[in-house]
Amino acid sequence: MALRAAVGLLACPLCGHEIGLTPAAAVCDSGHSFDIARQGYLNLLGGPQPANADTPVMLAARARVLESGCFDPLLDLVTAATRDGRAILEVGSGTAHYLRRALGDDPGHRGIALDVSTAAAKRAAQADVRIAAVVADVWKPLPLRNRSVDVVLAVFAPRNLAEFARVLTIEGRLVVAVPNPGHLAGLRAREGLLDIEPEKEGRLLAAASEFFTKVATSRTRHRRDLTATDAADLVTMGRTSGRADPASRRADAAGQHPAPRDPPASGSGLRRAGDG
Numbered sequence: 001m002a003l004r005a006a007v008g009l010l011a012c013p014l015c016g017h018e019i020g021l022t023p024a025a026a027v028c029d030s031g032h033s034f035d036i037a038r039q040g041y042l043n044l045l046g047g048p049q050p051a052n053a054d055t056p057v058m059l060a061a062r063a064r065v066l067e068s069g070c071f072d073p074l075l076d077l078v079t080a081a082t083r084d085g086r087a088i089l090e091v092g093s094g095t096a097h098y099l100r101r102a103l104g105d106d107p108g109h110r111g112i113a114l115d116v117s118t119a120a121a122k123r124a125a126q127a128d129v130r131i132a133a134v135v136a137d138v139w140k141p142l143p144l145r146n147r148s149v150d151v152v153l154a155v156f157a158p159r160n161l162a163e164f165a166r167v168l169t170i171e172g173r174l175v176v177a178v179p180n181p182g183h184l185a186g187l188r189a190r191e192g193l194l195d196i197e198p199e200k201e202g203r204l205l206a207a208a209s210e211f212f213t214k215v216a217t218s219r220t221r222h223r224r225d226l227t228a229t230d231a232a233d234l235v236t237m238g239r240t241s242g243r244a245d246p247a248s249r250r251a252d253a254a255g256q257h258p259a260p261r262d263p264p265a266s267g268s269g270l271r272r273a274g275d276g
């Protein structure tokens with residue numbers, strides 16, 4: 001059971017005490033109990049998932065895009081930045097594509113894939129026996145013990161910096177990837193997608209400085225010709241379009257020539273700033 005990877009790391013979302021695992025449930029020292037889904041993930045949300053959770057259709061599109069290698073330059077950056085992380089928390093983990101690579105080959109490394117989407121957790125639970133998939137909201141107190149992980153990873157994902165600082169060990173690292181304004185620029189222009197907010201990276205670094213010291217920033221920029229299927233999947237997997245119907249997006253994309261795209265992104269490695 002991949003959930004075993006989380007033993008000793010998880011904290012009860014209700015009382016903060018350590019969570020232990022039985023085959024069917026996760027139970028804290030105070031007796032709060034949470035069901036383990038038959039697909040192998042642990043749901044600690046304590047209520048319905050919010051509307052912004054990625055859907056099964058979005059996850060399927062994301063999985064195809066990631067498998068196609070479109071984001072491999074970013075995957076390489078993330079893998080280098082997370083190297084030697086023995087216990088890694090990935091937030092907004094989606095399919096856990098980045099976490100799986102971040103764990104390297106060491107069978108002793110372990111990861112927690114945390115996402116607010118049950119569809120994501122189902123996929124993450126299958127990704128690797130060293131990955132425990134947990135459904136939780138990154139904007140609530142994270143269901144992890146203080147100083148329990150040595151890397152927190154957030155790739156195009158929401159960031160609760162105070163909580164990341166709490167769960168990281170003293171020497172721990174936060175690794176964040178954000179899109180820069182040219183990210184998917186060709187596709188955005190063609191499909192009328194929302195622009196990337198300017199200064200995203202600068203604002204992240206300013207906000208993080210309260211809790212972290214910047215260690216490094218790396219950038220990647222590459223161009224790729226997309227098939228119509230790639231383009232449709234890239235639109236479907238995100239929340240950047242005003243158009244809701246994936247089938248109509250696919251039809252639109254299929255009617256046009258493959259467009260060049262240009263997906264720059266930055267990855268920043270930040271170290272916890274002291275004890276605070």
Ligand SMILES: C[S@@+](CC[C@H](N)C(=O)[O-])C[C@H]1O[C@@H](n2cnc3c(N)ncnc32)[C@H](O)[C@@H]1O
Nearest residue numbers: 053054092093094115116117137138139155156
């Ligand atoms: C843009 S996707 C990135 C997924 C993955 N990191 C990747 O790059 O392939 C953002 C992910 O964050 C999740 N998410 C959104 N809001 C969240 C929240 N409040 N707490 C936890 N996860 C959240 C979504 O369900 C989705 O899987």
Ligand SMILES: [Zn+2]
Nearest residue numbers: 012015028032
């Ligand atoms: Zn409890």
